[in-house]
Amino acid sequence: MKFFIDTANIEQIRQAQNMGILDGVTTNPSLMAKEGVKGKEEIFEHYRTICGIVDGPVSAEVFSTDYEGMIREGEELASIDPKITVKLPCTKDGIRAVKYFSSKGIATNCTLVFSVGQALLAAKAGATFVSPFIGRLDDISEDGVALVEHIVKVYRTYGFKTQVLAASIRHTNHIIRCLDAGADVATCPLKAIEGLLNHPLTDKGLEIFVKDAAKMQ
Numbered sequence: 216m217k218f219f220i221d222t223a224n225i226e227q228i229r230q231a232q233n234m235g236i237l238d239g240v241t242t243n244p245s246l247m248a249k250e251g252v253k254g255k256e257e258i259f260e261h262y263r264t265i266c267g268i269v270d271g272p273v274s275a276e277v278f279s280t281d282y283e284g285m286i287r288e289g290e291e292l293a294s295i296d297p298k299i300t301v302k303l304p305c306t307k308d309g310i311r312a313v314k315y316f317s318s319k320g321i322a323t324n325c326t327l328v329f330s331v332g333q334a335l336l337a338a339k340a341g342a343t344f345v346s347p348f349i350g351r352l353d354d355i356s357e358d359g360v361a362l363v364e365h366i367v368k369v370y371r372t373y374g375f376k377t378q379v380l381a382a383s384i385r386h387t388n389h390i391i392r393c394l395d396a397g398a399d400v401a402t403c404p405l406k407a408i409e410g411l412l413n414h415p416l417t418d419k420g421l422e423i424f425v426k427d428a429a430k431m432q
C-alpha cells in the first residue's frame with residue numbers, strides 16, 4: 216500500500232519525505248486555505264514547492280464545479296509539473312472531466328466518493344485514483360472502511376485499473392484497516408502515519424538497550 220500525506224503544509228510534507236516513506240501528496244481546497252495561500256500565483260507557487268519536495272504524484276483540486284471551468288483549471292494545474300494529478304469531484308461534470316483528462320493521458324483523482332456506484336463511474340471514466348472518504352462516512356455512523364473493501368472487490372472482479380486511494384483518514388487504526396481492505400493507497404495526516412511507530416515495548420526495550428550500551432563505553 217502506498218502512503219500519501221494529506222496536507223498542504225510544507226513542513227509536514229518535508230518531515231514525511233525525510234522519513235523516507237512518502238509516495239505522494241493529496242491536497243484539497245480546505246487544506247490549501249489552511250496554509251493561507253491566496254490567488255492563482257501563490258497557489259501555483261505552493262504546488263511547485265510541494266512538487267519539488269516529493270518524488271510521487273501531487274493531487275491538486277480544481278475549484279470550479281462546471282465542466283468548462285474544470286477543464287480550464289485542470290489544464291493549468293497539469294501544466295505546473297508532471298507530478299500533478301488533477302483532482303475532480305465525483306459529479307456529472309466531474310466524471311466528464313475525468314474522461315477528458317484520462318483520454319489525454321493526464322492523471323486524475325476522482326474525489327468526494329461515498330458509494331460504490333460513484334466509484335464505478337470514476338473507474339469507467341478512466342480515473343487514475345478514486346478517493347472514498349472514510350472518516351466522513353464514519354462521522355455519519357456508516358462504515359468507511361467497508362466502502363473501501365467493496366470498491367476494491369468490484370475493481371478486482373472487473374479488472375479496473377483505477378487505484379483505490381483511501382482518504383479522510385483520521386487516525387492510525389484507519390491505516391491498518393485500509394491495509395486489510397486492500398487499498399492501493401492511503402492518504403493520511405502526518406500524526407496518523409507517526410502513530411504507526413508507537414509501541415510501549417519498543418520504548419521500554421530501547422531504554423534497556425541504551426542503559427546496557429552505556430555500560431560498555
Ligand code: G3P
Nearest residue numbers: 221241350351382383384
Ligand atoms: O483527502 C480528503 C481529506 O482531506 C478529507 O479529510 O478529515 O476533512 O474528512 P477530512
